[in-house]
Amino acid sequence: MVLVYSDNKKITIEILSKASEIAKEQKKKVTAVIIGKPDENLAKEYISYGAEEVFIAETELESFKSEEYSDILASIVKETGTETILIGSNKNGKELSARLGGKLNAGCVVDSNNIYIKNNKLMAERVVYSGNAIAVEQFNSTPAIITVPSKAFDSLKKDDSRKGEITKKKIESEKSKSKILKAHEMKSEGTNVEDAEIIVSCGRGFKDKGDIKLVQELADILKGKTVGCSRPLAADLKWLSEEHWIGLSGHKVKPKLYIAAGISGQIQHIAGMRDSGIIVAINKDPEALIFRSADYGIVGDLYEVLPKLTDAVKAKMG
Amino acid sequence: MNIIVCAKQVIDVSEMKVDANTKKPILQGVPQKISDIDKNAMEEAIKIKDKHGGKITVLTIGPADAKERIKEILAMGADEGILVTAPDNIDYFMTATLLAEAIKKIGEYDMILCGEASIDLFSGQIGPRLAGLLNIPQITYALNVTAEKDKVTAERNMGDMAVTTEATYPALITVTKEINEPRLPSLMQILGAANKPINEWTADSLKSGLKPLVETVELKGVSMERKNIVYQNDIDESIGKLVDSLAKEGVIGR
Ligand SMILES: Cc1cc2nc3c(=O)[nH]c(=O)nc-3n(C[C@H](O)[C@H](O)[C@H](O)COP(=O)(O)OP(=O)(O)OC[C@H]3O[C@@H](n4cnc5c(N)ncnc54)[C@H](O)[C@@H]3O)c2cc1C
Secondary structure: OEEEEOOOHHHHHHHHHHHHHHHHHHOOOEEEEEEEOOOHHHHHHHHHOOOOEEEEEEOOOOOOOHHHHHHHHHHHHHHHOOOEEEEEOOHHHHHHHHHHHHHHOOEEEOOOOEEEEEOOEEEEEEEEHHHOEEEEEEEOOOOEEEEEOOOOOOOOOOOOOOOOEEEEEEOOOOOOOEEEEEEEEOOOOOOOHHHOOEEEEEOOOOOOHHHHHHHHHHHHHOOOOEEEEOHHHHHHOOOOOHHHEEOOOOEOOOOOEEEEEOOOOOHHHHHHHOOOOEEEEEEOOOOOHHHHHOOEEEEOOHHHHHHHHHHHHHHHHO | OEEEEEOOEEEOHHHOEEOOOOOOEEOOOOOEEEOHHHHHHHHHHHHHHHHHOOEEEEEEEEOOOHHHHHHHHHHHOOOEEEEEEOOOOOOHHHHHHHHHHHHHHHOOOOEEEEEOOOOOOOOOOHHHHHHHHHOOOEEEEEEEEEEOOOEEEEEEEOOOEEEEEEEEOOEEEEEOHHHOOOOOOOHHHHHHHOOOOEEEEEHHHHOOOOOOOEEEEEEEEOOOOOOOEEEOOOHHHHHHHHHHHHHHHOOOOO
8 A cells, every 4th residue: 555644735635646656556555644633525635636545543633743643654554554655745744754664664765756666666766965966765675654845746637536435543642742832833924935936045145134125126026026045044144034045954946047146055055946947146256156056147246236137137127 | 861962974065076977976085074963962962961960972873983073072072972883885774773772772861862864865864763763752853942850842943833842851852953053172172082982882783684674776966057157247247148148048028
């Protein structure tokens, strides 16, 4: 059986398409798992996107804890003899998968965007060394756990005529010794760099928080409207929220056009934007690393270049 | 408070070169260091020890030359080092199993601190895997940690959620890079570290016959072909050329 789980519906639906492909080759069934309240509508939706079975693990648990969720998944895996486990690669999903791997002594590969079967072995590829290489990982045993980031695979076309079985079962989990005291959504301004077509990013080359308006103005003129930033601006200076942070430990983006101003181009930043269409760099240091990762670059002071570039783009776009 | 810090020796990714023909990374000869975020874990351990007293043990699974790196952590303030020498083709299952066995051998502990991920492969598996094997609570992605006598609390960055979690001891915590600024040891501390014990255990003595469940069968190169057209001269002229190029590329325009 190929098991699919994520607390994020969109990722679950995307993974279901890959799961169907793997299941066909392994001559197994695709089962989507829902943990929590029995949501039959959600189960039906998963079926319409390719799940052949939906297993609803009914629990009284109020919130997500890896300790308890991994316990539930471990019981399901053992009970059903699941061989392949695909889990959504958000932070919950990653810590859940790794703990599940520990509990089941199962191999686990996180953040894979290419999964296939070769010589009867399950293979998963992932980016390593800050984007310098792709590791091809081969599973030597089952169960095998793989986490899949959002947008790695296209979902199947929704088809309401697909049939599937819905199983509901109460599953007890071991009570965790941890307690969630508080959980709230991070304040969101609705910025979504991952979906943006054009991003203008700023880095430590900016002297003051107020100067970020220079990138915002260019982004607006480009009709991209999306501002990104390097780690220090979000993590250390907190001039921008997490939503804007691009890189290895931030968001991975692939816009058509990525403009980096006052960003040095350290490998951890490049790791988040290397798949962009066209990359433009503005930096006053001609030796800056960012120029090596850029299609076009302007050596100059961003305080002079950005306003002029904004005007020139405005003129060009009419 | 007995604290175990797990630290990994990694290659310095920013010093890595790529073969011009095959585009494959060249792993030989790259300088080695302790993974950055593991130093944040160590810094946090020192702060907790300063408050509650106790002992900090740094635990590394790695090649024999990792001993030199462990000395850096001892210089920061760890009391004792343990190096479990392990084969090259080790996977997360083996690493976590060896860590768990080593920790059982160490005996009593209250807290295990790890980095959220190592900077070479950035999987973030070891902390949660280890917690699963030891069957203790895990607090991941900590932005700050408050250790009290009988419980520990941390604020965590879970992406779109900010979560505050509390656990009793023993507990495993993985920290983010934002949690603190790791100290640079003084010359005195570096010299002093030479006298601190580093025990070497072999993987086989902890658990024999371990085989990887996941094998890296190939490292493929990634081509980063970019045009690298850089305008250096007159700013106005440069901007004119850039805007024309972008229009031709079809990325700006109506
Ligand atoms: C484990 C780990 C994870 C990390 N994750 C990330 C990540 O996800 N994202 C990320 O971005 N970083 C990440 N980093 C940090 C990364 O290594 C760099 O430190 C960071 O990207 C540097 O940010 P920066 O380019 O804004 O600043 P700097 O490196 O300080 O660069 C500033 C640049 O601005 C230029 N400049 C200054 N003034 C001007 C001016 N007036 N006009 C034009 N140019 C000017 C300078 O020449 C310089 O090139 C990570 C590091 C580690 C160790």
